[in-house]
Amino acid sequence: DAGITQSPRHKVTETGTPVTLRCHQTENHRYMYWYRQDPGHGLRLIHYSYGVKDTDKGEVSDGYSVSRSKTEDFLLTLESATSSQTSVYFCAIAGVADSPLHFGNGTRLTVT
């Protein structure tokens, strides 16, 4: 999967708890993305990064924050998890702005 590792692969957490998902890449790619995938909605962009410390919001960013302190790591944080954030989360990377995205294996998050 193009040198992308997401962790954890599965997580169950309770409503109101903070959760951090990690995406680690070994490709030295500049662009990194977090998507969530839900039935009937396809892949929706949460946040993305176009360089270290450079991030921007996607279409469903409410309730999520991100950080990128190193090229290889992009963290997604749910400050206070809600049941509506139960989803499969995918990280993706791209080398240049207009190139295809390559996806990690995903993290299945369940908020009870």
Add this chain to the structure above:
Amino acid sequence: QKEVEQNSGPLSVPEGAIASLNCTYSDRGSQSFFWYRQYSGKSPELIMFIYSNGDKEDGRFTAQLNKASQYVSLLIRDSQPSDSATYLCAVRGVMDSSYKLIFGSGTRLLVRP
């Protein structure tokens, strides 16, 4: 109106037939277009991308782009049961000068043996 629209399917075709998957998009300024395949429980994998009007062929796959009509399609020739998956269309918009990739909801393809 959704930015990228696909028929959810399922599209059912017999083995050996041509499967035709379609996608329309709303941002007339979009410049790049991608097709991904996603097996159940797996991550999306890139099949093809196309930037220019016309056809682009890669093995059994052909991507077709018509910017005037704002649609992109994927043809799969000699369909195999292993092609059964969800196919995601993605469009890179340029409305706000970003390079975000917007996905459709996907079309589920079923190839019958």
